[in-house]
Amino acid sequence: MHFSLLVFACVLCGSTLALNNGLMRTPPMGWLAWERFRCDIDCQNDPKNCISENLFMDMADRLSEDGWRELGYVYINIDDCWSSMERDENGRLQPDPKRFPGGIHKLARYMHDRGLKLGIYGDMGTHTCGGYPGTTLDKIQIDAQTFADWEVDMFKFDGCYSNATEQEQGYPLMSKALNATGRPIGYSCSWPAYVGGLPPKVNYTQLGEICNLWRNYDDIQDSWDSVLNIIDWFFDNQDALQPAAGPGRWNDPDMLIIGDFGLSLDQSRSQMALWSIMAAPLFMSNDLRTISSGAQSILQNKIAIGINQDAMGMAGRRILKEKSGIEVFWRPLSNNASALVFFSRRTDMPYRYTSSLRQLNFTTGSYKIIDVFTGKMASLKDSTDFVVSVNPSGVVMWYVSAPARMNLNHLHFDNFWHRHILIQ
Numbered sequence: 461m462h463f464s465l466l467v468f469a470c471v472l473c474g475s476t477l478a479l480n481n482g483l484m485r486t487p488p489m490g491w492l493a494w495e496r497f498r499c500d501i502d503c504q505n506d507p508k509n510c511i512s513e514n515l516f517m518d519m520a521d522r523l524s525e526d527g528w529r530e531l532g533y534v535y536i537n538i539d540d541c542w543s544s545m546e547r548d549e550n551g552r553l554q555p556d557p558k559r560f561p562g563g564i565h566k567l568a569r570y571m572h573d574r575g576l577k578l579g580i581y582g583d584m585g586t587h588t589c590g591g592y593p594g595t596t597l598d599k600i601q602i603d604a605q606t607f608a609d610w611e612v613d614m615f616k617f618d619g620c621y622s623n624a625t626e627q628e629q630g631y632p633l634m635s636k637a638l639n640a641t642g643r644p645i646g647y648s649c650s651w652p653a654y655v656g657g658l659p660p661k662v663n664y665t666q667l668g669e670i671c672n673l674w675r676n677y678d679d680i681q682d683s684w685d686s687v688l689n690i691i692d693w694f695f696d697n698q699d700a701l702q703p704a705a706g707p708g709r710w711n712d713p714d715m716l717i718i719g720d721f722g723l724s725l726d727q728s729r730s731q732m733a734l735w736s737i738m739a740a741p742l743f744m745s746n747d748l749r750t751i752s753s754g755a756q757s758i759l760q761n762k763i764a765i766g767i768n769q770d771a772m773g774m775a776g777r778r779i780l781k782e783k784s785g786i787e788v789f790w791r792p793l794s795n796n797a798s799a800l801v802f803f804s805r806r807t808d809m810p811y812r813y814t815s816s817l818r819q820l821n822f823t824t825g826s827y828k829i830i831d832v833f834t835g836k837m838a839s840l841k842d843s844t845d846f847v848v849s850v851n852p853s854g855v856v857m858w859y860v861s862a863p864a865r866m867n868l869n870h871l872h873f874d875n876f877w878h879r880h881i882l883i884q
Contacts, residue, residue, distance in 0.1 A: 480639075481646075481672070483645075484710065486768075487769065488614070489531075489765075490536060491519050491528075493511065495745035497510075497745075499511065499540055503558070511539075512560065516536055516567060517570055519536055520574055522748035522749060531762065532769060533742070533744070536578055537579030537743065540581055541592060542560065542592075543588075544592075544593075546593070552606045553595075553603055553606055564580065578613055579614030579615065580607060580614070581615075583622075584619055584631070585619065585622035588618060594621060595634075596626075597633065600633050603637075604637035608641035611643070613645060614645060615638060617631065617648065617649055624655065627651055635647055647670070647672050648671065648672065649674040652667065658701075662676075664703075667704070672709060675714065676701065682717050684723055684724075684853060690713050691734055701775075706774065711740065716735065716746075717746065719744065719752065728754075730854055735768065736768035736791075739773060739774065742759075761832065767791065770793045770794055772794045774792050776789055779820065779821075786813045787802075787804075787805065788800065788803075788820065789801040795862060796862035796863075799832075801856070802848050802855060803854075804853060805853070807852050810852070812849050813847065813849075814845055817840060817846075818842040818843050825841070828860075828861040829859070830858065830859040831857070831858060832858065833857060
């Protein structure tokens with residue numbers, strides 16, 4: 461199928477309505493505590509890493525001072541274990557008084573003063589996954605209003621300790637309750653992950669009408685096996701998942717673990733590239749106070765971010781699985797551009813993969829190519845064979861312009877003024 465026809469088909473199948481709050485028209489970006497810091501509440505013995513207002517203020521300082529905010533990383537998201545074990549006398553959730561002595565409203569103001577946004581976590585069961593007070597059906601309205609009163613900007617609604625009937629009622633009710641507060645609050649639903657993530661148990665048309673993003677699958681862990689498992693599940697099920705994504709409604713394959721302990725730099729580039737192909741939210745979970753320069757350069761790659769944040773908002777697909785262990789992924793972008801990723805599942809040595817744009821179903825013409833992770837540029841005719849050398853568990857990622865012209869204005873990266881040749 462020529463890509464022009466595939467784009468048209470995807471537009472038709474992805475035409476569901478998004479949650480009408482006007483938020484997250486591109487995938488949200490920011491920092492989330494869970495994978496790196498979990499439920500560490502031992503502030504006496506581990507004050508730098510425990511779940512406390514100090515941790516979130518530290519990360520806010522890094523986002524605002526180290527170049528992250530300007531690239532779009534604006535959310536600082538609290539996950540589980542932030543609250544007191546008891547609601548207050550008015551039945552409202554309250555933060556742990558020792559770990560969040562200033563309260564959540566003050567923490568939100570700290571974010572807003574730095575041009576950032578605050579996200580918070582809840583669970584629709586009797587308890588959160590970590591055992592803290594949940595938001596049962598009778599508490600949905602008061603909790604939504606509490607978050608609005610605190611000037612929270614995003615809410616993740618988990619599903620531990622709830623059943624299918626409660627989820628079917630609770631997720632839409634929370635959407636209505638958040639909208640009724642009058643405060644714009646992005647809404648992340650974990651509903652699909654609790655019912656298998658796929659139709660017919662998951663109605664993605666309905667989800668697009670009530671949620672801005674949703675967790676479809678298992679939690680990510682700090683390992684390459686976990687990243688690869690998520691990649692496999694999403695692209696093995698791409699026919700069901702890819703059409704569900706679009707402006708204001710995103711599949712969420714979970715956090716970026718780039719900068720933690722489990723990934724090599726090649727594997728880190730692979731996660732960044734494939735999350736960008738999926739049009740996935742880019743929520744880092746790492747320690748921005750100590751992140752390596754290599755990990756930071758991957759996460760701050762302006763071309764990859766520009767692809768992820770493309771205004772058309774159409775997720776990409778895996779288009780080839782080669783016997784050699786190379787897989788090819790493609791995403792359509794605004795202005796008739798596209799992104800290509802060549803991904804290696806090999807574990808032995810770099811592999812020289814030969815193809816042409818014509819073999820990848822690109823139409824006749826001359827294209828401009830930018831290698832996302834080297835910045836090198838070249839012209840390439842559809843009929844010309846090319847060779848890319850892909851490291852084991854690594855990627856080569858290209859931005860491909862429309863034929864015969866190059867319009868990069870819609871991407872979030874600086875102009876490249878040097879002439880380059882493509883690395884073979």
